[in-house]
Amino acid sequence: MARMLPSGGIAASFFLVDVWCLGVKDAFFVVMTQQKFDERMGASQKQQPVVNIDPSVARTLLHDAAAYAGSFGLAPSASFTQVEAIFGDIPLATETFSFGKNGKPFFMPGPYDSPARIRRILDTLDKSADPVGFRYIVHVDEFA
Numbered sequence: 001m002a003r004m005l006p007s008g009g010i011a012a013s014f015f016l017v018d019v020w021c022l023g024v025k026d027a028f029f030v031v032m033t034q035q036k037f038d039e040r041m042g043a044s045q046k047q048q049p050v051v052n053i054d055p056s057v058a059r060t061l062l063h064d065a066a067a068y069a070g071s072f073g074l075a076p077s078a079s080f081t082q083v084e085a086i087f088g089d090i091p092l093a094t095e096t097f098s099f100g101k102n103g104k105p106f107f108m109p110g111p112y113d114s115p116a117r118i119r120r121i122l123d124t125l126d127k128s129a130d131p132v133g134f135r136y137i138v139h140v141d142e143f144a
Contacts, residue, residue: 001055001086002037010037013086015062016077019099020106021134022121023069024062024076027083056093059084063092068099073128074121107136 002012009031016026032040044050053061062084066076077083100106105125109118118138125134 001058003086005031008034010034011086012037013083015080015083017061017065018069019065019097020101020108021069021072021125022074022107023065023067024080025110027077027080029079029083029086054093055087055090057095059087059090060093060095061097064097065099071128072105072134073124101135105134107134109138 002010005011010033011029011031013027013029015024017023018025041050062080066080069076107121107125109121113121122136125136
C-alpha cells in the first residue's frame with residue numbers, strides 16, 4: 001500500500017503474507033522518492049508479478065491471514081499494527097479468502113528462519129492444531 005505525501009514523496013507499507021500458515025510474516029514502512037519507489041516496484045516485478053488490488057481487499061486479506069495464523073497461536077509480525085495504519089479509514093472488503101494448503105496449515109520455513117524459530121513454530125502448531133491437521137517441510141540440514 002502506498003500513498004503520495006504532500007511533499008511529493010511516497011509513503012509505502014510492504015507486507016509479506018504467508019497464506020499457507022504464518023499469516024502476516026513481515027511488515028515494514030518506508031518513505032521514499034517517487035523514483036526509488038518505481039525502482040523498488042520494478043525490481044519486485046522482475047522477481048514476481050505484481051498484481052494491483054483494491055486497498056479494501058488487501059486490508060481484508062491481511063486481517064484474515066493474521067486471524068488464520070492467530071487461530072493456531074501464531075502472531076503476525078510485531079510491526080503489523082503500526083505498518084497497517086497506512087490504510088487509514090479504508091474499510092474491510094466483503095471478499096473471502098482460503099488459507100492453508102489443501103485445507104490444512106502448511107509450514108515451509110523461509111531462507112532466514114533459524115532452527116530455533118522453526119522449532120518454535122512447529123511446537124506451537126503441535127500444541128494448537130491437531131497433529132494430523134497440519135503439514136510441514138524442513139530441510140534436514142537446517143533442522144539437524
